[in-house]
Amino acid sequence: MIEFKDVTKRFKTVDAVRGVTCEIRDREIFGLLGPNGAGKTTLIMTMATVYNPTKGEVVVDGHSASTEPDKVKSLIGISFQDPKYDRILSAREILQRHGKVTGVEKGVREKRIDEVLAKFGLTGEAKKRTWMLSGGTKKKIENAKVFVQRPKIAVFDEPTAYLDVPSRLMVWDMIDELRNEGTTVVLATNMMDEADRMSDRVGIMNKGEMVQVGDPGKLKGSLRGRDVIEMKLEASVPELVGEVSKVEEVKDARFEGDVLKIVLSSGRVLLPYMINVVTAKGGKVQTVNLKEPSLEDVFLHYTGMKLM
C-alpha cells in the first residue's frame, strides 16, 4: 500500500531520514517506533507530500508522492503530532473544514462530526474556540479529523500523547474500528504498550534509518537467550543448577534464595520440560514465573540503547 524506496530527507546539514526502504501493507496497523529525533515524523511527512524526499521515492497505492501529490494527498488523512489551529475557529468548525476539503459529503459530514465529538465526550466543547482548549482536547480534535474523514490511509503521529487513560482506550478502539473498515494505519508512537497492543507490524527507526521491521511477537522472539524462568522451590537444591545447565538452550542458571532463575531461549516452549527436569531431581516447585522480552527490550536492543 505504501512503499518507501531508499528515501532520504536532508535538512541543511541533518539527514533526518537516511535511505529508508520499507513497505506498509494494505489494511495493517504499522507502528513506527524510534527515539526522539529518529525521523518518524519526517518519514511520515514524505508520504504525506509535505516534504519532498532529497533522494528516493514514496509510492502510495501505486502513485508516486513526487509526481502525483494530489492523488496521494486524497488517499491520506493525518493526525499531526503538533497541530496548529487557526485560533478563532471552534472545534466543530475545524472538523467541518477538514471534512469539506477532504471531500466528505455534507449530509454524512455533520452526522460523523456529531458521532465523533460524542465519542470523545466533546459535544459540550464543540463551540469553544481552539485557543481555549486544553492540550489533551486539542489532540482529540486532531484525531477526530481523521475519524471524520475516514481515509483509505490514516496516519496518527503520537495520537495519545497528553490523553487521559479512558481517552487513550477510546482512541485505540476507534483506530481498530477504522482498520476493520478497510483503512491502512500508520501509527508513530513513543509508547511501547500502545505499539505492542495496536500494531500488526512495527518498524524501528534509529538516527534516520529503519533498523528493524517485523511483527512484535517475532521481534521479541528474536532476542534469543532473553527469557527468564523463575521457579520458587520449597528449598534451594544447589545441584539443580548443574542439572538444568545441561539443557542446550539454557544460557545461565542460579539460585537466588529458594528461587531458581534460568535464563534461556524458547522459555515458553521449554517451560514444562524444565519443570520436569527440576522435579525429577527432587526440586519441589511451588510457583513458576516466565518473563519474556518486552517490546521495550526489543526497542532498546535495536536502537543500541541497552546492551543485551
Ligand SMILES: Nc1ncnc2c1ncn2[C@@H]1O[C@H](COP(=O)(O)OP(=O)(O)OP(=O)(O)O)[C@@H](O)[C@H]1O
Ligand atoms: N523542518 C526541519 N528543519 C530542520 N531539521 C528538522 C526539521 N524537522 C525535523 N528536523 C530534524 O530531523 C530529525 C528527525 O526529526 P523528527 O521530527 O522526524 O523525529 P521524530 O522521530 O518524529 O522525533 P519525536 O519522537 O521527538 O517526535 C531531528 O534531528 C530534527 O531536529
Ligand SMILES: [Mg+2]
Ligand atoms: Mg515526531
